[in-house]
Amino acid sequence: MPNPFTRGPAVTRRTALALGGGGLLAMTLAACARGSDTQPSAPGTVTLNSDNPTWGPGYAAASAVLAKRIGYRITSRSIASVNNYTQVIRMTAQTDSTTDLIKWTNGYRLQDIARADILTDLNPVWDAAVERGWVDPAQRESFSYRGKAYGVPLYKSYYAVFYSKKAFAEHGIEVPTTFDEMLDAAQRLKDAGITPFLSPGATTWEAEIWFMQLLASIDPDYYKAVTTDKASYTEAPAQQAMDLWSSMYADGFFSAPDVTSNDLPGLVKQGKFGMMLYGTWFANTLLAAGLSDADIGFFRVPPRGSAAPAIVVESGSLSVPVKAHRHRAAVEVAENWLATDVQTAWVGFLGDTSPNPHALPKSNLVKVLAKDIADTRPVELTRYWEASPTPLIEGNVQDLGSFMVNPSKSNGAATLRSMQNRAVTEWKTWNDA
Amino acid sequence: MTLTQPPVPDTVLDQEARPTDRRRPAFPKRSPLRARLTGGAFLAPSVVLVVALLVVPFLFTIYRSFFNDNGFTRSWVGIENYRAMFADPAFGQSVLNTFLWVVGTLLLPVGIGLAIAVGTWKLGLGGLARFAIVLPYAISGSATAVVWTFMLSTDGGLDTLLRMVGLDGLVSQWLLQWPLNTVMMIVATTWQATGACVILFLVGLQSIPPNTLEAAQIDGASGWRLFWAVTFPQLRPMTVVVVGISIVGSLKVFDQVLLLTNGGPGTASETLALTMYRETFTLSRYGSGAAVAVFLTLVVVVASWAYLRRQLRPTD
Numbered sequence: 001m002p003n004p005f006t007r008g009p010a011v012t013r014r015t016a017l018a019l020g021g022g023g024l025l026a027m028t029l030a031a032c033a034r035g036s037d038t039q040p041s042a043p044g045t046v047t048l049n050s051d052n053p054t055w056g057p058g059y060a061a062a063s064a065v066l067a068k069r070i071g072y073r074i075t076s077r078s079i080a081s082v083n084n085y086t087q088v089i090r091m092t093a094q095t096d097s098t099t100d101l102i103k104w105t106n107g108y109r110l111q112d113i114a115r116a117d118i119l120t121d122l123n124p125v126w127d128a129a130v131e132r133g134w135v136d137p138a139q140r141e142s143f144s145y146r147g148k149a150y151g152v153p154l155y156k157s158y159y160a161v162f163y164s165k166k167a168f169a170e171h172g173i174e175v176p177t178t179f180d181e182m183l184d185a186a187q188r189l190k191d192a193g194i195t196p197f198l199s200p201g202a203t204t205w206e207a208e209i210w211f212m213q214l215l216a217s218i219d220p221d222y223y224k225a226v227t228t229d230k231a232s233y234t235e236a237p238a239q240q241a242m243d244l245w246s247s248m249y250a251d252g253f254f255s256a257p258d259v260t261s262n263d264l265p266g267l268v269k270q271g272k273f274g275m276m277l278y279g280t281w282f283a284n285t286l287l288a289a290g291l292s293d294a295d296i297g298f299f300r301v302p303p304r305g306s307a308a309p310a311i312v313v314e315s316g317s318l319s320v321p322v323k324a325h326r327h328r329a330a331v332e333v334a335e336n337w338l339a340t341d342v343q344t345a346w347v348g349f350l351g352d353t354s355p356n357p358h359a360l361p362k363s364n365l366v367k368v369l370a371k372d373i374a375d376t377r378p379v380e381l382t383r384y385w386e387a388s389p390t391p392l393i394e395g396n397v398q399d400l401g402s403f404m405v406n407p408s409k410s411n412g413a414a415t416l417r418s419m420q421n422r423a424v425t426e427w428k429t430w431n432d433a
Numbered sequence: 434m435t436l437t438q439p440p441v442p443d444t445v446l447d448q449e450a451r452p453t454d455r456r457r458p459a460f461p462k463r464s465p466l467r468a469r470l471t472g473g474a475f476l477a478p479s480v481v482l483v484v485a486l487l488v489v490p491f492l493f494t495i496y497r498s499f500f501n502d503n504g505f506t507r508s509w510v511g512i513e514n515y516r517a518m519f520a521d522p523a524f525g526q527s528v529l530n531t532f533l534w535v536v537g538t539l540l541l542p543v544g545i546g547l548a549i550a551v552g553t554w555k556l557g558l559g560g561l562a563r564f565a566i567v568l569p570y571a572i573s574g575s576a577t578a579v580v581w582t583f584m585l586s587t588d589g590g591l592d593t594l595l596r597m598v599g600l601d602g603l604v605s606q607w608l609l610q611w612p613l614n615t616v617m618m619i620v621a622t623t624w625q626a627t628g629a630c631v632i633l634f635l636v637g638l639q640s641i642p643p644n645t646l647e648a649a650q651i652d653g654a655s656g657w658r659l660f661w662a663v664t665f666p667q668l669r670p671m672t673v674v675v676v677g678i679s680i681v682g683s684l685k686v687f688d689q690v691l692l693l694t695n696g697g698p699g700t701a702s703e704t705l706a707l708t709m710y711r712e713t714f715t716l717s718r719y720g721s722g723a724a725v726a727v728f729l730t731l732v733v734v735v736a737s738w739a740y741l742r743r744q745l746r747p748t749d
Contacts, residue, residue, distance in 0.1 A: 083714045090504040090717065112717075116505035202609055203697030256587035257698075258609060391716045402699035405609045433503070 040325035041100070045075045046333055048318075049092075050103035051085035053078040058349035065342045072329050074101070093118045098321040100330040103154055106142045106317045107386025108393075108430075114145040115433070120320040120327070121148040125335045134338040134356045142382045143317055151317030152334050153355035155346075157281040159213060159312040159383070160298045160369055162264070164273045167194055168297075175297070179217055179304040186253045189274040195255045197248075198264060198276040199404070202257035205385060207401035208393075209277055212312050212384040214241035217303050220310035220379045227387035229427045233420035242403070242412030244304075249407035257404040265289035268296070277301065279314050283365045284351045293364040300372060309378035314385070315355065392426035395419075491730070498723035507720075514724035523700040524725075527708040530615055531684060531732075534704060537619035538626070538683040543675055545623065546630025547668075551660060554638050563631055570628030578692035581621040582608075585693070608694050611701040618689050618702070626682075630675055637671025638664070673744040677737060684733045705729045 041047045044067075048059065056076055063073035077099070079085040090113065092098045104110055113119065126149045129135045135153060143149045161182075168175070168185070171192050176182040186196035201207035215223040218237050225231035226238065248254065261282060267273035268291060286296055303309050318337055320330045336342055343359035351363040353370050360367055385393055396419045403415040498514055500507045518524050549566055553559030569577065584590040585607040592604045608614045641664065649663040665672075687706035690696060696703035696711065703711070709729060713722025 086717070087504075087714055094505065112503075113505070118505070203695040256606070258586045258606070391718070394711075394715055398697060398699045401697050402701065405606065405698045 041075055044071060045073050046101055046324075046326050046329050047099035048074045048076045048101040048103065049085075049089065049099040050076060050078045051080065051082050052103070053080050055349075058346055061349050062337075062342050062346040065339075065345045066333060066336055069336050069339065069342070070329075070332050072326075072333055074333065089113075093321045093323070096323050096325070098323050100320070100324040100326045101333060102319050102321060104151060104317045104319050105386050106151065106153070106315045107382050108389045109386055110143060110150055110317050110319070111145040112390060114148075114150040118322055119150040120322055120324075120331060121150065122152060122320065122331070122334055123147075123149050125149070125152055125331065128335060129338045132339075133358070134340065134343075136355070136357065136380070138380060139313075139315065139355065142315065142386065151319035152337055154316035154318040154337070155281065155350060155352060156355040157279045157314045157352055158300075158369065158373065159209065159277060159279055159314065160300050161275050161277050162282070162286075162296055162298060163275045164268060165295060165297050166268075167192075167271070167274055175299045176302060178302045182302060183248070183253075186248070186275070187251070190252055194272055194274045196253045196274045197255065198259055198261070198267065198273065199254040199257065200259050200261055202401050202405050204401070205397055206261070207257075207404055208384040208397050210245055211241065211400050212381070212387075213277055213301050214244055216310040216312055216379075216381050217301055218244075218305075218307060220308055220381060223310070223381055227382070227384065229388075229423065233416045233423060238416050239413065242416060243409055245403075246407050246409045246412045249404075254404075257401070261285075265291060280366050280369065281314070281350065281352050283363065287351050287363060287365065293368075296365060298366065298369040300369065300376075300378065309376055310381055311373065311378045312383050313380045314383040388423075389426055389430040391429070392422055395422045395426070494723045494726050498720055498727050500720045502719040502723075504717050504719060510720065514720045515728075518721065518724050518728065523703065524708060526700055527703045527705050530702060531686070531704045533612065533615050534619060534683040534686050535680055535736075537616070538622065538679050538686075539676065541619060541623040542626040542630050543679050546627045546675070547634050547672075549627065550631045550634035550638060551664065554635065563635070566631055567628035569625045570632075572625065574625070574688045575692060577621065577625045578689055581618075581624075581689075582693055585617055585621075609698055611698075614694050614702045618693050621693065622686070622689055626679075630679075633671055633675050634668065637668045640671075641667045673741070677741055677744075680740060681733055681737055684736060685729065705732070 055078070059074045059076040067073050079088055089102055089104065093102060093113065094116070104113065122143075126135075126140055126143075129152065130137045130140070139153055139156075140149055143151045143153070163175070167173075167189060171188050173185045173188055174181070176185050189196040199206075199210060201209065212223065215226070215237060218240055222231055222235070222237040226233060226235070261276065261278060262285075264273060264276060265286065280298065283296075300309070300311055318334055320327065320334055324330045338356050340356055340358045343354040343356040347354040347359055347361040351361050351365060353361070353366055353373075357370075357374060360370060381387075385397075387393070388396075399415050399418050399422075403411055497507075499509060499511060501510045501513070502508075549563065553562045556562070572580075582589075587606050587609070589607075591607060595601065595603050605613060607617045645663060645667065646659070649659055654663060685706050686704050687710070690702060690704055690707055691710070694702045696707040700708075700711075705725060706729065709722050709725040712718050712725055716722075
């Protein structure tokens with residue numbers, strides 16, 4: 001057998017392949033070593049990373065106005081999985097691979113990354129926006145950590161009841177103005193063979209929705225206290241809320257807990273939809289599904305007894321990483337994001353309420369609710385998801401999901417004990433960190 | 434997982450062809466340096482890839498499991514993550530569920546796969562039957578989960594079917610009650626994974642020399658006796674492989690559970706892989722997640738090593 005190592009032409013096929021392969025490998029490694037985000041974006045643009053791939057046209061609409069104001073447009077990119085997105089931001093925001101702007105949540109989830117000093121202090125931006133009347137100053141606290149604001153509100157949604165106008169009209173139900181009227185409405189829908197409340201959440205984040213709303217309706221001050229470690233989950237208001245939730249389940253007011261909110265348009269078509277307590281951002285999905293304000297209306301869940309009116313607010317944060325390539329431009333975008341014309345373009349796409357009370361969406365779906373809120377000025381509470389440290393919320397929401405599967409009164413009490421035990425551990429961890 | 438070819442018993446080898454010297458063929462004691470370098474160069478890419486993509490991350494995971502790590506700051510906590518992990522009741526539940534998965538996938542996909550392979554092997558329309566069973570194997574795990582979510586959710590496909598045939602008493606919250614949800618997820622996995630077992634067992638059946646079966650039949654063996662005394666022992670190498678793959682697959686089960694129940698309600702249907710995912714990616718507790726990962730790796734390695742060591746020893 002010929003010795004393969006000593007024969008052959010000077011440049012063998014093997015050498016050629018090795019050189020070619022080596023060259024390709026080197027090019028691949030070089031490409032990997034410098035991701036596209038390590039370079040600044042095209043002139044006149046700032047990059048924004050988000051976990052909502054459907055919002056691209058909204059950013060484009062807002063960018064058209066931003067470009068006129070400051071000469072910068074937003075180029076958005078997104079990672080659809082929330083968990084993946086969270087990890088990507090936690091990793092990249094510490095490096096120069098970050099985008100110029102990031103979408104994040106407010107509350108404790110924002111505080112969690114603000115503690116790592118990776119976000120820019122936007123206090124001056126808030127001062128200017130409040131002075132111009134572009135934002136409710138009460139929201140500032142949920143974007144702040146130790147006196148510094150680390151984001152401006154990207155959007156603002158309320159938790160309100162979506163109801164079927166047709167079903168209400170057919171069964172002679174008026175939009176409820178007291179909690180008991182809401183329960184009466186539910187009873188009448190049930191008598192008519194319609195499940196009163198579509199209520200997902202067995203294994204999802206949505207398990208928090210009725211818990212936080214019942215607490216908000218029973219005692220808004222207690223809600224603030226219990227979510228900030230100033231009260232215990234085993235105190236009377238929480239027990240009342242769980243008992244009430246349990247009795248509403250016993251009355252057959254809720255759907256099975258493994259439904260999804262996406263069932264809503266189908267149920268409307270079948271004439272089987274009654275009500276669903278949900279974020280107003282969902283209006284966008286309903287509009288896309290062909291529903292309009294002729295089909296669906298909103299109402300605020302009324303307070304129970306003599307409690308002050310309160311409503312739960314969900315907001316996202318537009319934040320500027322310290323290492324943003326176009327840092328000044330990104331801060332400028334944050335400064336102008338809340339401007340009425342920018343917000344009008346933005347909520348024109350979202351079909352939702354705006355952090356800027358002067359900007360209203362085109363759709364009538366949310367306008368009525370926005371007007372009601374402007375008139376009654378209910379206490380605005382931070383959504384449960386962002387109202388306490390993340391591991392506490394994630395665990396408690398899982399407990400609430402289990403409760404929804406087995407909603408007995410005794411399980412309600414056990415659920416509150418478990419939530420309180422977790423609160424003790426997790427607040428200690430949060431305060432020690 | 435590395436599977437070694439079972440050693441061939443000496444008696445099977447052709448005695449004529451066997452060299453009289455039982456030592457290994459005579460290679461030169463030291464191959465030329467250049468040949469060894471060339472060999473090394475060919476091996477290098479694989480070695481580098483395995484070290485860089487498997488060994489180093491694994492060692493880093495072990496290292497990380499001794500820290501309190503939130504992705505931004507890291508502080509040494511010794512074995513605290515492991516202590517907390519074993520003290521957490523959710524972890525106990527997760528180990529129990531993982532154990533159920535191991536037992537379930539051994540009983541169902543492997544057992545049914547074997548039965549179908551043996552039962553349809555020589556049937557006229559066996560090919561058609563096997564095609565129907567193997568078909569779901571071609572569907573991705575996520576798509577399967579979507580279909581089964583539709584089937585198993587409250588008032589979903591299965592409940593509707595039960596009501597249609599008058600079995601209202603059996604209507605259940607299939608994915609919401611433990612242990613029913615874990616059992617139903619194993620059934621869903623069985624629907625998909627049985628096909629793979631059927632294929633592997635068929636390959637095993639085709640490698641059985643027909644003369645052994647004919648000899649047994651001439652001796653009057655048939656049915657269960659033929660299977661148990663003649664066919665099954667000769668299927669052993671393939672059974673070892675299928676059971677080994679099944680054990681490892683069920684220990685690290687993740688996608689079906691994530692998509693069907695997300696480990697819930699609460700943490701009722703969580704498996705070890707989901708606990709690892711929740712700690713790491715939902716709670717951003719990288720140290721605790723790493724501790725679960727190390728535990729899971731140890732369980733997988735020990736289980737497969739113990740099993741394969743026992744099964745793959747030279748036959749007597």
